[in-house]
Amino acid sequence: DGGITQSPKYLFRKEGQNVTLSCEQNLNHDAMYWYRQDPGQGLRLIYYSQIVNDFQKGDIAEGYSVSREKKESFPLTVTSAQKNPTAFYLCASSISGGVGTDTQYFGPGTRLTVL
């Protein structure tokens, strides 16, 4: 999982601003994922991408957007439409994403705080 990087580690945002979280992997993985983690809760899937130029909504996609223009990169934008964006955001990747049975490797996370 050392091949997945996220930046920044900490991010502060004012209400009404859009922010973009970076996720890069050099594992040559086809699939990439974004999860949100809140205190005392498990990881919830925001978006995932099984291949370049394609992505699907997860369970909590409202207020978020993504792009997958390159295999290595899967940035997440938290828009002003997301009502409660303060959370720990984790990016992950797997060799493929066809049936969800491949091991997912996580990045170090970005902690977003809305001021």
Add this chain to the structure above:
Amino acid sequence: GENVEQHPSTLSVQEGDSAVIKCTYSDSASNYFPWYKQELGKRPQLIIDIRSNVGEKKDQRIAVTLNKTAKHFSLHITETQPEDSAVYFCAATLSGSARQLTFGSGTQLTVLP
């Protein structure tokens, strides 16, 4: 709806004792069940996983058992050590999530010296 239930939410054991964490799932078609360990402020790391064609898998002090009939799977840690203290998450593939992983809510394990 389809989900993964994890119990207990907190677990304290004495060093050297065993720890057991249990998860139940709702989708009988689920076929992949990983367990992740997350230390405070760190990324989740896979510690063991099991697929539906296997009932038990062991890796040193860690084992996972799967009961497909009852739709539950458990993590067993033997001879616990202080460095085992962390949050543990189970997960399962659920058809309602386009076959992607759905995670349990986590168990905070504390190993007391």
